[in-house]
Amino acid sequence: MLDIRNLCVETEGKPILKGINLHVKPGEVHAIMGPNGSGKSTLAHVLSGREGYEVTAGEVSYQGSDLLDMAPEERARDGIFLAFQYPVEIPGVSNIYLLKAALNAVRQQRGEEELDAMDFMALVRDKLKLVEMDEAFLSRAVNHGFSGGEKKRNEILQMAVLEPRLAILDETDSGLDIDALRIVAGGVNSMRSPDRAMILVTHYQRLLDYIVPDYVHVLANGQIVRSGGRELALELEEKGYSWINEGGATAAEARP
Amino acid sequence: MSGTAAERFVDGFAEARDALPGGTRDWVATVRQSGIDRFAGLGLPTARQENWKYTRLTALEKREFALPTVDDSALDLDGLVLADAHRMVFVNGRFRADLSDLSRLPAGARIVSLAAALEEGDPALQPAFAATAKEDDPFVALNTAYMGDGVLIELADGCVLDAPLQLLFVAGAGENYVTHVRNVVVAGANSQATLVEAYVAPQGGSYFTNACTDLCLAAGSRVDHVRLQDEDESAFHIGRVRADVGRDASYRSQVFSLGAQLGRADIDVRLATGAECDLDGLYLVGKRQHVDHQTRIDHAEPQANSNQLYKGILDGAARAVFCGTVMVREDAQKTDAKQMNRNLLLSPRAEVDSRPQLVIYADDVKCTHGATVGQLDPVEMFYLRSRGLDENEARELLIHAFANDLVDRVADDAVRGFIYHALDARMPGRMTEAESRA
Numbered sequence: 001m002l003d004i005r006n007l008c009v010e011t012e013g014k015p016i017l018k019g020i021n022l023h024v025k026p027g028e029v030h031a032i033m034g035p036n037g038s039g040k041s042t043l044a045h046v047l048s049g050r051e052g053y054e055v056t057a058g059e060v061s062y063q064g065s066d067l068l069d070m071a072p073e074e075r076a077r078d079g080i081f082l083a084f085q086y087p088v089e090i091p092g093v094s095n096i097y098l099l100k101a102a103l104n105a106v107r108q109q110r111g112e113e114e115l116d117a118m119d120f121m122a123l124v125r126d127k128l129k130l131v132e133m134d135e136a137f138l139s140r141a142v143n144h145g146f147s148g149g150e151k152k153r154n155e156i157l158q159m160a161v162l163e164p165r166l167a168i169l170d171e172t173d174s175g176l177d178i179d180a181l182r183i184v185a186g187g188v189n190s191m192r193s194p195d196r197a198m199i200l201v202t203h204y205q206r207l208l209d210y211i212v213p214d215y216v217h218v219l220a221n222g223q224i225v226r227s228g229g230r231e232l233a234l235e236l237e238e239k240g241y242s243w244i245n246e247g248g249a250t251a252a253e254a255r256p
Numbered sequence: 257m258s259g260t261a262a263e264r265f266v267d268g269f270a271e272a273r274d275a276l277p278g279g280t281r282d283w284v285a286t287v288r289q290s291g292i293d294r295f296a297g298l299g300l301p302t303a304r305q306e307n308w309k310y311t312r313l314t315a316l317e318k319r320e321f322a323l324p325t326v327d328d329s330a331l332d333l334d335g336l337v338l339a340d341a342h343r344m345v346f347v348n349g350r351f352r353a354d355l356s357d358l359s360r361l362p363a364g365a366r367i368v369s370l371a372a373a374l375e376e377g378d379p380a381l382q383p384a385f386a387a388t389a390k391e392d393d394p395f396v397a398l399n400t401a402y403m404g405d406g407v408l409i410e411l412a413d414g415c416v417l418d419a420p421l422q423l424l425f426v427a428g429a430g431e432n433y434v435t436h437v438r439n440v441v442v443a444g445a446n447s448q449a450t451l452v453e454a455y456v457a458p459q460g461g462s463y464f465t466n467a468c469t470d471l472c473l474a475a476g477s478r479v480d481h482v483r484l485q486d487e488d489e490s491a492f493h494i495g496r497v498r499a500d501v502g503r504d505a506s507y508r509s510q511v512f513s514l515g516a517q518l519g520r521a522d523i524d525v526r527l528a529t530g531a532e533c534d535l536d537g538l539y540l541v542g543k544r545q546h547v548d549h550q551t552r553i554d555h556a557e558p559q560a561n562s563n564q565l566y567k568g569i570l571d572g573a574a575r576a577v578f579c580g581t582v583m584v585r586e587d588a589q590k591t592d593a594k595q596m597n598r599n600l601l602l603s604p605r606a607e608v609d610s611r612p613q614l615v616i617y618a619d620d621v622k623c624t625h626g627a628t629v630g631q632l633d634p635v636e637m638f639y640l641r642s643r644g645l646d647e648n649e650a651r652e653l654l655i656h657a658f659a660n661d662l663v664d665r666v667a668d669d670a671v672r673g674f675i676y677h678a679l680d681a682r683m684p685g686r687m688t689e690a691e692s693r694a
Contacts, residue, residue: 048642051634076644088639092657098643101653105644141657158643 001026001197002047002067002166007058009039009046016042018222019058024166027194031208032201033233034219035241040201041085043219044170047199048082049075062166076102077109079165083155083172090142095154098142099124099161106162127160131187149180156187167191168199173207185210205237261317262299262394266292269401272323276402278374287385291400298394310577310609311548315518316492321464323404324348324435327428331355335677336456338670342367342421347428349404349435349465364415364447370406370438380410384440384470393522395494399468403438406467411447413474420450420482420668425465427457427488437467443505446476452671453481455495456678457488457515464492471498473505473531480508482671486678487515489545497523501560504530510666511549511566512675513539514682519547527553527560535564537578538662542571542603542684551580555588555618562592567662568599569655570606571684577609582623584616591618595625600658602632602651602684652683 002024009017016039024030034040046053047060049072060067067075090098104114115123128135131153143151152172159167169188173181188211192198200211208216208230216233218226220241226232259267269292278284300317301308327348333355337343344367345355351369358367373381391397407423425437443449455465465487473479479499487493493516501507505528513519519541525533539547553562568576578597599608610627632654640650659679666672 050638050642071646072638072641073644073646073650076642082642084639084642088635090636090639090654090657092660093653097653098640101645101649102643105646105649109644162643 001063003061005059005061007043007046007060008056009042010054010056011042011052015056016053016222017046020219020222020224022217022224024197024199026165026197028215029192029198029200029211029213031213031216031233032199032219033203033205033216033236036203038219039222040203040219041170044082044168044199044201047168048072048080073105076162077106079106081159081162081164081167083152083159083167083169085171085174087143087146087151087155089144089146091144093142094139095142096124096138099138099158102158103161124161127157130160130190131157132183133157148175149177152176152180152184153187156184160187160191163191165195166197166199168201170201171203172200173202173204181207181210205233208233260300261319262295264320265398266296272402277371277404278377281374281377283382284374284377287388288401290388291391291397291402294389294391295394295397295401298392298397300394307550307579311518311520311546313518316464319432319464321432321434323402324350324433324463325430326350327430328352329429331426331428332458333424333426336424336426336454336458338420338422338452338674340670341419341452342417343424344369344407344422345424345426346405346437347426348430348433349425349437351405360419362415362418364412364444365417366408366410367421368408370408370440371404373408374403378408380442381408381440383472393496395466396468396496399436399438399466402434402436404436406438407440409439409441409443409449409451411443411449411477413444413446415444415447417449420452420671422452422454425453425455425467427459427461427463427491429459431462434464434466437465439467439469441469441471441479443471443473443477443479445474447474448478450480450668450671451482452484452674454484454486454674455493455515456484456486457491460488460490462488462490464494466494468496469498471507472500473502473507475503476505477502478506478508480510480667482510482666482675483512483521484675484678485511485513485515485519485521486682487519489515489517489543491516493519495519495521497521499523499525499533501525501527501531501533503528506531507533509533509535510662511535511537512678513537513547513549514541514678516547517545519545520550521547522550522552524552525554525562527555527557527562529557530559531557532561533563535562535566536662536665537566538568538659539566539576540569540659540679540682540684541574541576543574544572545574546576547574548577549579550577553582553593555582555584555591555593558588559590560588562594564595565662566597567658568597568608569602569658569684570599570608571602573603573605575607578627579609579611579613580625581613581615582625584614584618584621584623586617588618589620591621591623593621593623597627599627599629600631600655601629602655655684
C-alpha cells in the first residue's frame, strides 16, 4: 500500500529526514517512535502533503501512484487521512459542514453518490457514539473553543466518517488524560480492518498499550534506527531513547 | 462637456427643477433651491477634506450624468424580491406601483412614494429638510435639490410592521444617468420595523446612485435596517444614512457593500439616553473596486450603547476605507461603545485604510476599538485540503467563514437568504477558479 524508499527531506535548508525506508501493507498498524526532533512529525506532514518541506531524494509510492506528486486534497480523496497533532480551529465553519464537504469529496472520488441528508446524519450519529461525543458538537465551529481532548476526539470522528485506507495519527495521545486516551484508542481500534493501514506517530509507548501495533520503528536523527515488533516499544519504555542513540550507528550525530 | 462636475450639477438645476416632483409646491421648491445653493457653496468633496482623504472622485467627476429616463418595461425580478415582504420597487429611481405590493400594511403604517408625498406637499416631510441650509454633506445637499423618488414611511406610536419592508432600487434601461434617491422614515414611539434597502443592477449599466435615508426613531422604537449595495461594477454609489435614535430606542444597521466601481456608505447616528445601536458592515470587493465606509456615532446623552463590527474582504487590486468615529460627549456618562474593523486581503495588490477613532469627553465610560488586517491562514487552508477540499473550495469556505457571523446576524430568515444569495454571486473563489484556468 505504502512504500517509502530512501526519503530525504529538508526544511529551511536543514536536513530532517535522511533516508527513510518503510513498507506498509493493508491491515498493518505501524508505530513510529522517537525522541523530540527526530523527524516523526515531518514524516507525517510530508505524507499528507503539507507545504514547507523539500524532498531532496527518494520516493513514496501509495497504491502504485507517486504520492509526492499528489496535492493534499488528492491524497485525502484517495484515502489518506492525517489526524493532526494540533487540530486547527476554524471559526465560522461548522463541524457538520466540514464533515459533509469532506465526505462528499471522498465519495465523489470513489464514484459514489452524495449521501442524502438523512443517511448522512444517521452515519454521523453512529460515528459520534464511537468517540462518545455529543451531537451538539456538530453545530459548533470546527475545533473552535474545544478542549484538547475534544479536538483529538473530533479528529477521530472525521476519520471514522471518512473511512480512510491509510490513517496517519500524529501524536494523537499528546495532551490526553487517561479517559480521553481510552476513548480515542477505542475509536481507532474499532477501525482496524484487513484493508486499512495505520501509522501511529508517538513519543510515548503509553498509546501502544491501547492500540497495539504490529510493527514498531524507532526514528532517531532522521533515520529509522531500529525496527521490530511490539516488544521494541516496551524496551524503549524501560531504557529510554538514549539507549538507542548510544547503540545505534548514528550515535555521533545524536543530540543530548 | 463644459465646466466642472459640480458646475454641471448646479447649471442643470434651473432647467430640471419644474419637472421634479413637487417642483411647483412652494415649500418643496424652496427646499430644493436651498439644497442647490448649499451644494454650490460646498462643491464636491476633495481629498483635502479629512473624511474624503482616501477616496478620489476623479472618475465620477469626468462623467456627465443626466436625469434618468423612465423605464416602464416589464422586468424579471426573480430572485430579487423577498417573499412575504411588503415591497416597493423603483426602476431608474422611479416608483413602480405595478411591481410593488403594499396591500397588507397594518393599521398605523403609512408608506408612500416620496414623489407622491412631495407632489402633495406632505407636511410629514418638512422636518427632514429643516436644516438643509446648514447641510455639511455636499451629496446630501445635491440630493435635496434633485431628489426624485424614494419612500416616506410613517409609523404611528406602537405600530409594528409585521413583515420586512423591501425597498428594491433597480437599475433599468439606459446609461450615464443619476438617480437621487431619498428615503424618510419617521418611527413613532414603541413602533417596530425591518427595512431592507437594496440597490441592484440585474442588467448592468454604468450610472450614479446618490441615495440618502433619514430616520427618526421616537422613544422606545426599534428599526432594523439592512442595506445591500449590489450595484453594477461600473456604477457609482454614494449612500448616506442618518439616524436620530430617541430615548431607549434601538437602531440596528447591517450594511453589505458588494458592487460599484466607487462605493461610499456613510452612517451618522445620534443616540439619546438609553438608546442603542448596532452597526454591522461587510464589504466584499475585487478587481479595481473602491469602497469607503464612514460611521459617526454621537453619544450625546448618558447610558447609550453602540456596537460596531465592520469586516472587509478584498481581492484583486481593490481598495477599501473604513473610518469610524465614536464621539462621547461630556454628558454621556455610562456610555458603552465598541468598535471593530477586520479585513481579509486575498491579493497582494489589495489595500485597506482603517481608522477607528474614539473621541471621549466623559469620564465614566467603557469604550473599545480595534482594527485588523490579515490574509487567509495557510494552516487552515492545509487542514481543509487534507480533508479533501480542493484549494478553491477551501478558500471559498474560509472566506464564507469570515463573512458568516455578520450574515448570520440578519434576524429575518428570508432577508438573510436574500443577502446570502447576493454574497454568493460575488464570491471571489469563483473568480479565481476562472482565472486559474485561463
